[in-house]
Amino acid sequence: MIVAETWSMYDNFNRSxxxxxxxxxxFIEDLVAACELKSGTRMLDVGCxxxxxxxxxxxxxxGALLYGVEPTPDALNLAxxxxxxxxxxxxxxxxxxxxxxFENNSxxxxxxxxxxxxxxxxxxxxxxxxxxxxxxxxxxVLVADWSAAWPAWLALAAAPARVLAxxxxxxxxxxxxxxxxxxxxxxxxxQPRLVQRFVAxxxxxxxxxxxxx
Numbered sequence: 098m099i100v101a102e103t104w105s106m107y108d109n110f111n112r113s114x115x116x117x118x119x120x121x122x123x124f125i126e127d128l129v130a131a132c133e134l135k136s137g138t139r140m141l142d143v144g145c146x147x148x149x150x151x152x153x154x155x156x157x158x159x160g161a162l163l164y165g166v167e168p169t170p171d172a173l174n175l176a177x178x179x180x181x182x183x184x185x186x187x188x189x190x191x192x193x194x195x196x197x198x199f200e201n202n203s204x205x206x207x208x209x210x211x212x213x214x215x216x217x218x219x220x221x222x223x224x225x226x227x228x229x230x231x232x233x234x235x236x237x238v239l240v241a242d243w244s245a246a247w248p249a250w251l252a253l254a255a256a257p258a259r260v261l262a263x264x265x266x267x268x269x270x271x272x273x274x275x276x277x278x279x280x281x282x283x284x285x286x287x288q289p290r291l292v293q294r295f296v297a298x299x300x301x302x303x304x305x306x307x308x309x310x
Contacts, residue, residue: 111298129154131306135160140154140163140208142163143208143228144167145209149178151165155186155187178281193260196227203231205237207231207236211243222283226285229284237307239305240281242303289305292304
């Protein structure tokens with residue numbers, strides 16, 4: 098199966114069945130609300146995937162200046178199609194969070210949604226450092242990701258695969274036991290706080306917010 102077909106199946110899965118395990122539509126709405134977008138707000142979605150967050154942001158605040166960065170070309174193409182007529186207000190770029198193609202202090206709001214959990218510790222630190230670099234003073238970052246406290250049934254089911262992956266040197270490192278707040282503070286962000294926790298059968302998703310003083 099080619100990569101484009103895989104991404105298309107993933108996108109369809111997200112939009113149709115994933116809500117049974119994770120209420121994505123509600124989560125996206127609350128995340129956009131937490132961004133506090135206004136006309137002229139410059140927002141960046143790091144790892145924008147197929148564009149769900151940006152589409153909602155464009156709908157909620159037509160005057161916002163929206164950007165998305167995604168390393169996978171096929172996902173980016175799906176995002177372009179999904180955004181459709183919003184294209185003039187949303188700029189999508191191919192790139193990775195470790196080396197964002199923007200100048201210092203470029204954005205008022207930066208979102209990282211379901212991104213950091215997929216990365217190793219060293220890469221997460223790089224992504225957070227780059228995020229802080231391009232975030233304007235007085236702006237804020239929003240990090241949404243799986244809670245380290247998985248439901249017992251899911252942790253038990255996933256344990257063998259995680260152990261094998263770590264032994265083989267593949268897959269992400271486990272999250273820092275001190276949590277996202279510690280990682281955000283260590284990266285130089287100010288006043289990291291847990292804004293909301295979303296509970297679903299597949300596990301909790303935590304939304305963290307921090308500033309740049």
